[in-house]
Amino acid sequence: MSVEGWEKKAIQYLASDVHHSFIDGDWIEAPYIINEGIRLIQTGNIGVGKFIDRNKKYISESSFVELRCKEVYSGDILICRLADPIGRSCIVPPLEEKAITSVDICILRIDKQRYDKWFISHSLNQQSFLDICQKVAGGSTRQRISRSNLGKIEIDIPQSKAEQTQIATILSTIDRAIEQTEALIAKQQRIKTGLMQDLLTKGIDENGNIRSEETHEFKDSPLGRIPVEWEVKEIGKVASLQRGYDIREIDFLPGNFPVIASSGIIGFHKFRTSIGPNVVVGRKGSIGNVYYIGLDFWAHDTSLFVTNFFGNHERYIYYLFVYLELERFGTKSGSPSLNRNDIHPLLVSIPNPNEQIEIARIIYNCDELLTTLSKELEKNKLQKTGLMQDLLTGKVRVTDLLNQKTAAN
Secondary structure (H helix, E strand, C coil): CCCCCEEEEEHHHHECCCCCCEEECECCCHHHCECCCEEEECHHHECCCCECCCCCEEECHHHHHHCCCCCECCCCEEEECECCCCCCEEECCCCCCCEEEECCEEEECECCCCCCHHHHHHHHCCHHHHHHHHHHCECCCCCECCHHHHHHCEEEEECCHHHHHHHHHHHHHHHHHHHHHHHHHHHHHHHHHHHHHHHCCCCECCCCCECCCCCCCEECCCCCCEECCCEEEEHHHCCEEEECECCCHHHCCCCCEEEEECCEEEEEECCCCECCCEEEEECECCCCCEEEECCCEEEECCEEEEEECCCCCHHHHHHHHHHHCHHHHCCCCCCCECCHHHHCCCEEEECCHHHHHHHHHHHHHHHHHHHHHHHHHHHHHHHHHHHHHHHCCCCCCHHHHHHHHHHHC
């Protein structure tokens, strides 16, 4: 069903009349690639609706001339003809240097008098468009879509450029919210990583300050310098581990006890093998995954669980195991696994239980903030998906949406 004031347009007809406005990038062989000069934008730089500025590669000015390369400009839309996903695209941001792009990327330079580049970018990155690209793509081992087939795919577009711009503004606003939340999550994750490094090696004093050798007393140990109050023990004497119990999914009986495997919860069962709170480590499959389990559960055969904490705080042991990256100690055989006998002799430095509680509390607060931010991110992404489905098809007209917002205010 057509929407009043909208039309369907094939991608190739969005291009301007200027030469090379819908064309593939350049074939650049490895010997031409150098570390400075003219920027070579590759498939790895093309994200879904965003430019990924990493792994910078270049060619020389002489190579540009020799290979008769086509320059890429800020504001161009680059469409990747390779996975993953096929058809993803982004707008070229302002660049510090002259740029070209590789042959598996299509350059789309739109007719700016008729089309809003941000609207086009959002339309090209909606899931329905990417699904069509995947369906049309050819090749058995390395699928790609040809520029010819790409150019024939149609998108729905308002005839009014002003309406295009209004839609793009709404979607770009939520994109910025998503990017800001992602940046906050990355920052908080870095803070948590640094805190864990300090807290699990230096700890905190009675005033809640991280210890340092300048202000606190440290001692030598087999693990290096540690706080004088801490002890060095084998893991087996801090939190002894035991292999879980084999059970097939068809043997699960209706119940409320989670079955914890190396990959996490795989179902529920009528019976339990272990008491919570506890810590579970992936033994086979997802080796080294660590889970804090707050309730009674069935420990699956693919996991290890703690049978004795020796008075240590359960959540502290969880963070300690995460920090130790236990996957490093898995066997490299044909069927890799993590053996408790390889873990138990490992030495760790341990504070007293009261300090463990405080350390675990601080790291847990970081986790809580990360959880809150992750939920906010997921909410924004779901909102964007809904808006794209409504606004990019004309199902909901942007004027109606703006009127609703005005009425609500």
